Amino acid sequence: MVIERRWKKWVFFYIPLTVFVVGTLFPFYWMTVTAIRPDAELYRSWRAVNNAPFWTLHPTFEHFRDLLAKTTFPRWLLNTFYIAVASTAISLLCGLLAGYALARLRFPMAGALGTSIFVTYLVPPTLLFIPLADIIRDFQLGNTPWALILTYPTFLIPFCTWLLMGYFKTIPKELEECARIDGATRVGAMTRIIFPIAVPGILSAGIFAFTLSWNEFIYALIFLSSPERKTVPVGVVSELIRGDIYFWGQLMAGALLGSIPVALVYSFFVEYYVTGLTGSVKG
Amino acid sequence: MKNPIAGGAGSAARVEVALPHSGAVRRRAFERLLENERLLAFALLTPTVVLLGAFIAYPFVMGVWFSLSDISVGQPAHFVGLKNFVKAWNDSIFRTAFWNTTVYTFWATIFKLALGMWLAIILNRHFRGKRLVRASMLLPFIIPTVLSTFAWRWMFDPTFSVLNWTLYKMGVIVTKLPFLSNGDWALWCAIAVNTWRGMPFFAITLLAGLQTINTDLHEAASLDGANGWKRFWHVTWPLLKPVTVVVVVFSIIQTFSDFQLIYVLTGGGPANSTHLLATYAYQIGVATGLLGEGAAISLFMLPVLFLVVWAQLRYLRKLEGA
Numbered sequence: 001m002v003i004e005r006r007w008k009k010w011v012f013f014y015i016p017l018t019v020f021v022v023g024t025l026f027p028f029y030w031m032t033v034t035a036i037r038p039d040a041e042l043y044r045s046w047r048a049v050n051n052a053p054f055w056t057l058h059p060t061f062e063h064f065r066d067l068l069a070k071t072t073f074p075r076w077l078l079n080t081f082y083i084a085v086a087s088t089a090i091s092l093l094c095g096l097l098a099g100y101a102l103a104r105l106r107f108p109m110a111g112a113l114g115t116s117i118f119v120t121y122l123v124p125p126t127l128l129f130i131p132l133a134d135i136i137r138d139f140q141l142g143n144t145p146w147a148l149i150l151t152y153p154t155f156l157i158p159f160c161t162w163l164l165m166g167y168f169k170t171i172p173k174e175l176e177e178c179a180r181i182d183g184a185t186r187v188g189a190m191t192r193i194i195f196p197i198a199v200p201g202i203l204s205a206g207i208f209a210f211t212l213s214w215n216e217f218i219y220a221l222i223f224l225s226s227p228e229r230k231t232v233p234v235g236v237v238s239e240l241i242r243g244d245i246y247f248w249g250q251l252m253a254g255a256l257l258g259s260i261p262v263a264l265v266y267s268f269f270v271e272y273y274v275t276g277l278t279g280s281v282k283g
Numbered sequence: 284m285k286n287p288i289a290g291g292a293g294s295a296a297r298v299e300v301a302l303p304h305s306g307a308v309r310r311r312a313f314e315r316l317l318e319n320e321r322l323l324a325f326a327l328l329t330p331t332v333v334l335l336g337a338f339i340a341y342p343f344v345m346g347v348w349f350s351l352s353d354i355s356v357g358q359p360a361h362f363v364g365l366k367n368f369v370k371a372w373n374d375s376i377f378r379t380a381f382w383n384t385t386v387y388t389f390w391a392t393i394f395k396l397a398l399g400m401w402l403a404i405i406l407n408r409h410f411r412g413k414r415l416v417r418a419s420m421l422l423p424f425i426i427p428t429v430l431s432t433f434a435w436r437w438m439f440d441p442t443f444s445v446l447n448w449t450l451y452k453m454g455v456i457v458t459k460l461p462f463l464s465n466g467d468w469a470l471w472c473a474i475a476v477n478t479w480r481g482m483p484f485f486a487i488t489l490l491a492g493l494q495t496i497n498t499d500l501h502e503a504a505s506l507d508g509a510n511g512w513k514r515f516w517h518v519t520w521p522l523l524k525p526v527t528v529v530v531v532v533f534s535i536i537q538t539f540s541d542f543q544l545i546y547v548l549t550g551g552g553p554a555n556s557t558h559l560l561a562t563y564a565y566q567i568g569v570a571t572g573l574l575g576e577g578a579a580i581s582l583f584m585l586p587v588l589f590l591v592v593w594a595q596l597r598y599l600r601k602l603e604g605a
Contacts, residue, residue: 012511017405017416020398024420024483026433030445046447047460094331101327105320113328115596120339122533122592124540125563127585130568130578131345132338152337157331185314186323217426218561222436222569233429237547248437253489255430266425269364270418273425277484278491281529 026261034252035063052266063249064257067240073254078233081261083145083231084213087152091209092202094153095160100190102161103168104176114165116131121158125218133222147223152181152213159212160205163279164203167192167201200272207269208276214262232258341353349578356572360392365526376440377580380558383583387474388538395534398572399485406486406491417487424483435476439463439548466556469549473557477544481537485530491518492526525602530594539591542583551552560584 034042036059048102098101101107102114132151133142141147171194195202220234227239238253240247266273312515317323348360350367354360371377406417422496423431438445439462463469496519504514545551551558551566558566569576 013405013408013410016401017410020402020405020420021416022477024423025478027431027438028422028426030438031431031434033552034434034478043443045442046444053448059332090334094334098331101324105324105327107321108325110324113332117335118341118596119592120335123339123343123535123537124584124588126540126542126583127588128342130337130348130564130574131342131349132351132583133569134574135338135342150334150377151338153334157334161331167587185318186320187314187317196291211425217427217429217546218565233427233543236433237429240489246437248440248443251433252437255433258430259426262425262427263422270421273421274487274491277421278488281526281533282489 031252031256034130034248036060037249037254038062063247063253067250067253067257069234071239071250072230073232073235073257074227076230076232077258077261079145080214080231080233080258083148083152084210086145086149087156087213088206088209089147091153091160091173092158092206094157095164095205096195096198096202098157098161099164100168100194103165104173104190105196117161120154121162122215123155125155125216129218129222132219136223142223143225148216148220149193149222150215151219152216156209156212159280160209162277163205163208164198164201165281167198171197179224179233200275201271204272204276204279207265207273208280210265211262211273309599323402327495346582349575350582352575354575356574357504360575363575367440367576368583370576371580371583376555377563378557379556380560380563380580381583383470383557384539384559387470387477387541388535391474391477391481391538392531392534393475395481395485398478398521398532399482400489400527402482402486403493404519406490417473417490421487423479423480428480428543430546431480433473434546435479436548438461439472463549464553466553469557473545473548477538478543481534481545488526489523491524496522529595534536534593536588537589537590 002276028212033054033056037056038058038060041056041058044111067165085127087208092138098117102110102117136142136147136151141150176189179193180186184192216231217233220231224230227235230256236251236258242256298415317326349360350361351364352360353363353366402420406413406420410416428499436442441459441462443458444462446462447456450456450460461468463474501514502519509517540561541559542565545559545562546565547558549557551562560580564577564581567573567580571577
């Protein structure tokens, strides 16, 4: 073992770690404190004498109440949730089938197809949003959830395919061959032998895809226009700011409530998420 | 089409045919068709190819056509050649946006790599509460960017900034800092927020890379008298390089094409000084409705993205070859 002195451990370990933890989490703490502060305390000049910004002695839930009762926020949560679930499901299905084909089957152009799926993985949504908005209009999908359910897979499928392809390659071929000798068809071996083994990989890809769709902003901003159809990120940006006025208490309450579902999903499946994350960059 | 059927599966199918259910027979026939490797591959890949074709390849072609035309909302398109690109290039706001995008990507990536590497090395040690700390470190990456950027915007608020308050109380400043009201400051604030958001991704992926490095290597190096820095430079870094390259490429693409962070933090202001290519393309293409010009502006991203992707594919090939 590498032996080290006490002061060295403080300087090179405890202090930097503390700085990282505080720096990373402070904005979330700040979000929470702002969300439960009454307006009277919120808007005090930065140099005001009686200003104590880091805590409040009069916590209130009025911002949450207003948000849930006076805005369509609950509706946005619901929209975001089912759009994320539906696009994740579509992407997982496509990714499973395509990943299996690319990992296991021999067919002409397999290499070229694999490379082009990898390249589309790297195409950012901001490159395509202007023509895509036009296409969505042409397909009569504008201002419907389908506009997002069908376009989110464009950045989710390549990722799911990539991740699951890698996963399938780690499953020994012999398993399938045994099943086939016992009389299973190709499709049977795929769905009954390989897919069940790949469940951890499917879960990783699914969790990661879910957080990505929950996060998506630009397509939702452009394709949806009615307030009651919006997703959380877009609703918070476009509906909670009236004119030029920012209602910070309500905004932070919305940011907090909009983050909780995805944070919960993440906390239950940290290990799978991390596998998905690190798998997403592995060749 | 005649299909060569594998022996085992064929005999099983023949047994099934004897059954009276016609539905089962049809399904069997279908599965037998899929015994052909090429047909099966075709069937499995069709959904993916159709979706990606309709919503990536087709819009891409349309985007190129838009950029060469004078199309705007409600107006038909006429071919105008490279006029939109020339116009953008002579536009001072576009040039600022291009320069901002470059500066933003360059510094944010450097900071994310340096801090992410540092954090990964710290998290690679054993300490109490390690799992909890590791999990919570990823929060900025999980939480929707738009929502966390609002928290930052509130922290940078001109009148109520908590950062100004803290620095003032600590005696560091006398007058408030112009976080988002000065163009240069605002861009650096955006770089800071981007670093905050993307650093965990670097840290966690690099940590996964670090965990595969055999600790014996470090012990051998320290027995040979290598100090911490030398061990990092001669043992850790060369082994981490492949995963680092891929993470950096991902980050460059994400940062170079970033939209939401600037949209929420500054909206491109003050006075159009903090636009990125994507936010400026949005302003021209969607807010103003000049689809052709907007498409041309976002296509300016393509050469950079192409170069980065090409470099990565080459690097991956080289690794596979080695």
